Amino acid sequence: MSRNVLCVDRSERIGGVVDAVEAEDGLTAVRAPSVEAARERLESESIVCVVTAYDLPDGTGMDVVGAIRETASQTPCVLFTDVAPSDIDTASFEEVIVEYLNRDLPDAADRLGFVANDVIDHSAQVGFLAPDDEGERLEALAAYDVAELPIEESFDRLTDLIASHFDAGVAFIGLIERDEENVLSCHGAEMGSITREDTICTHSMLEEDVMVVENIHEDKRFSGNDLLVNLGIVSYAGANMTTDDGHVIGQVCLIDFEERRYSEAERHELQQFAETAMEILDLRQAVRAERPLEVAR
Template sequence: MEVVDAIRQEAPQTPCILFTDVPPTEIDTASFGDVIVEYLSRDHPDAHDRLGFIAEDVLNHAAQVGFLAPDDEPERLSALAEYDADTLPIEDSFDRLTDLIASHFDAGVAFIGLIESEEEQILSCHGADLDSVTREETMCTHSMLQEDVMVVQDVREDKRFSEIGAYEAMGIRSYAGANMTTPDGHVIGQVCLIDFEPRDYDATERGELQDFAETAMEILGPQEVRDAAAESTEVLA
């Protein structure tokens, strides 16, 4: 359990399978909550085969057993709350921005989302009808943990996402996501591209997507900054 605790310091939602000959009544797992996926006795018939099956299932359905959260999650959520996006007159500006992003990259879908405690709230989406996505299912849960733009060239070839039925139903094959970061360094959202065929993005394109994410943050900022950002998107459009 000390090993589990050490791992969770780096990745709080890492699932754990207890494979041991110690009876469960003698193990204090209360503080680990739902992170313990299953207890498996080493004395059980075919224990090793069962362990292999459970481990493979966890790997293939990792998004369904929890989601990874950044180390600054409490502070990040506090920073997000300060923006109070629901009360800001930003819908038209974000709609212009996602239209521009989709056109610039010739992508099927472009969207802007804020990552809340349990779901990603989609503020604007070009090319699809998206309102919100659970953090277990959104690729942005993984993208927000990376400093640079995250690109998934082929969703079907990535074990993190290949078994998520919603992606298959929508025909999603590729993804790119850039962080929306506050001045204090907290990632509160993502600007993303989705396409319906495998696709990569070169260094220039990744840099441009990050620039769009910074523009989205400017729109969320003080009124005078929002006005300037709105004017710039109109000129670019």
């Protein structure tokens, strides 16, 4: 996947920032000469890191940090400025990965690309969005003891049925763990685990309703995803597997190798299949724990 770095600075000096970023192999600079332009780029393009000045024509770098928190809070930010940290409201750093680099240092420009690459590589949550309840969600997922549950055959039958019902190339059931999606059953392809940076389900799980991508090549979020492109994936539909407490722990998904639309009725049916997968998990967990099963859906 390409590494687009959003460079935010005044017009008269943004060129130097762009040159410094692109001097590092694997990084592509995206220009934004203002806070407003930065907001637009964050909403329209796949950005893996932001390098921002502090003094901007229509605000400060902290406004850019705020925009990151609103649109993609796991995207790391490098504050490239000559303003001292003591003069910056550090409360704005909350929930955003921020690295400070003083642009007055003699080797600052030479180090900027390296610093950007480093925060991309070593920030634990960089590259994907996470729901607000991520900690509680992971606890809810861990409570299912999936490795010990006899669900493989049931899920295989379910994915066979889903693929046949929708006449889809691939149907799969995946649980979304901390860093990857663990595919428990897949009809039509060999799939084991997918990093959360690469799986569309990272985005789909944030939607309340079934998410459909009719053509990933026309969607800026996924058109640069080499894994999806190399697999020949074109269309996607995903429905949430949600616990009784409201935590999304997995997805039931359809993949096809051509552009495809899904009607409202088909989306509703896919959600019903996701609820069925969740009920299977609940049933197997209840039997294993030898406790009464409470189904309230």
